[in-house]
Amino acid sequence: MNQSVVAPESAKNMTPQGHHDLNGKMGIQVMVANGHAYIGHAFDGGVSVVDVRDPRAPRLVNTLPIHKNSWSIHLQTHGDLMLVIEEFNFKAVFTQAEYYARSIDGINSADFGVRGEDYSAGMRVYDISQPSEPRPIGFMPVEGLGLHRIWWVGDRYAYASAILDGFTDHIFIVIDMQDPTRPREVGRWWIPGMWADGGETHDFKGRVGLHHAVISGDTAYGCWRDGGLTLLDIADKSQPKLISHLNWSPPFAGGTHSALPLPDRDLLVVADEAVLNIDEEPFKHTWMIDIRVPEKPVQIATFPVPDDQDYFAKGGHFGPHNLHENRPGSFQSSTTIFATYQNAGIRVFDISNPFRPVETGYFVPAPPAVWNEARRGRKKVIHTCDVFVEKDGLVYLTDYDAGLHIVQWDGA
Template sequence: MSEGAVSAKGLRRIAWLDMPGGGQVYVDGGYAYIGHMEPPHGTSIVDVSDPRNPRIVARLDPPSSGSHTHKVRVAGDIMVTNVEQDQRHALRRAKRIPEIEAAYLAQHGRAISDVELAAAIKVKPGFLPRARASLTEPAYAEGGFRVWDIRDRSNPKLLTHQLTGGIGVHRFDLDARYAYISTEMEGYVGNILVIYDIADPAKPREVSRWHMPGQHVAAGEVPTWQGQQHRLHHTLRHGDQLFAAVWYAGCRILDVSDITRPKVVGEYRYHPPFPEPTHTFMRVPFQIGGRDIAVAVDEEHEHVAGQLHGGLWVFDVTDPAKIQPLSMWHLTELDNPYVKAGGRFGAHQFQEHMEDTCLYTTWFGGGLRVVDIADPTAPTEVAHWLAEPPPGQSSPQANDVDTDARGLVYVLDRNRGLEILERTA
């Protein structure tokens, strides 16, 4: 068995870097850029010019302990990192504490215990002091994104912290001219798309917004879904189109030939019956079998036993107005030692570019899965890497992946560690 893995096919480890777990790895020009999951860790820049000896050359802190900066993108000598409220989901649930306490007292004639309250808002009891403190704290005000000059990778210079709204920015896309930002904004329910012109990176300029009908409550729109179920996760640009993953609303294709007026030209919804939300939607940058192909991956979220885990989709998008699903690929629970070991098991993310027909897909407790879609109707696994749990963890949690021009594969664990792998077949 390959060193560092409990199961491997066609891949071997050439390096493992002990570092805090992360939400995104982006590789460009001999450097890997890492967005870490939790403060006090923010963004790391890693020199991978010698991939067998990766070396951290810069560490950047979040703006405060109340924010995390777990996503990162680079275009030339400009780096953009998100700023989002840390523990955002738990803190939102914490707003219900007074309501829960009052209802429990009325029903049972006694105060709710800490153990019961923690279970009601789906947190560990140790988080309750933080949850209660949040009820009297000022509203979160750091949400947005930061733009950095990284001409000296070892000494990034902050150019600006662009504020947006709500809990801030999640995942996003970036090119030399525009940042395609997924963020909450005042007056909207859930994340929407805000496109910024970064021709002057120190002064981002908003050029347009896009949202789904029902999100703009300040304009009188009324959501037809519960809570934040319909929201933008992020978009990826291909030509004059953006491919948008919109959580429990499925997928959208946006025409941005006029960057000031994004408009929907295609959509596909599959929730229900499929239980896990759409995380990423990406156009394959070449035709396969004479067809325009797009791929999507669902994120394993709050899995219910007996339902499907998050999986991988392949679509025919030759006619955006008539998106057609061609196939799905799922990973079986059979023979996997980490299904019940703690942490998530299903899919999460693939590399956000393709050089051939292989998708390098992180599968949380299922590790890295390399799926070939040369036949879009019959995706086939051609390689995999299931790592041993990082030190101190009960299971691996393969969270994000990127590949570089050398064909090397970078797998970031959600909890701890960056792996660098190479194909052996």
């Protein structure tokens, strides 16, 4: 069901334009290209294609399939191509607490059946020259349970987190996209201790696995959940090298999820994901990090905690999730940061003074007309997940239950 405009729960400097409930599917990553939003899903599987050429009347025009035991939660678009991850649906066998509590030691793909028959694992390439009709043209299978998230901006190489047989969790891999019909892995890196089949051992606390890395120049900025932040030199794609590793968990709660490099200012924004209800874990932070000396990154500030209402009392997940990543062709700024905060919607921050980030706007979606989230064991509150911002300040938000919201940033 499409609803053109839904009044928000609260808003500042952001005006609603349009909304689509995605037919109740759980919205995860969103990319916008050629007037269409491409949205990955978790439990519901596949990818939704929404025509957003009229942002006040978004239309669901296609859905792409995925194996019933896998998910396609993350994707990337550039030009006429789209890359979509395919990974075993871990949350079909793990509770939320189990999934985030520890590394997935001892699990190999054979534990879940025959890859390619009982689940799909790898990366699929689509031709999106006809935006509403993506056409599969390539697939890169992996010997493991699949990819989690990708970074690709149209050049020769893509970068992904992959859980491969013999490793304790997701590691960093480099993918050669020279022939999009035959992508291939050409390099990999992991935190020492993760290669169990190579005889490595570890004493990791919590879950240590790569969520994803964002690339700037020859540096990959990787977030490793409870394993912290790494800066990798990727000038040689076949042999990434560690520049530095910074981990603030403990004493902080970890869940390091998303990094946004701002190379013109020698700064890095890093969000730690809230993965449990706020009464079950400490509040997670979004950090400002000084990277003038890449070998020694230094935390210099945290973003202010949203306080226009009592989000602690509201319950559910309260805290950071994703950042708008300044992709080529999208809204780009080294001072204005868009970040999703789950039960607190989307927040906008001014980091002109990196030592004192200031909140300048927000949009908190209204609860959906129909709840599907109860079957996933979460409290019935909105959980804003991902954000993509176009050059003109048009903001696309996904929510686990509230669908796709399109809003205009009025603070530029």
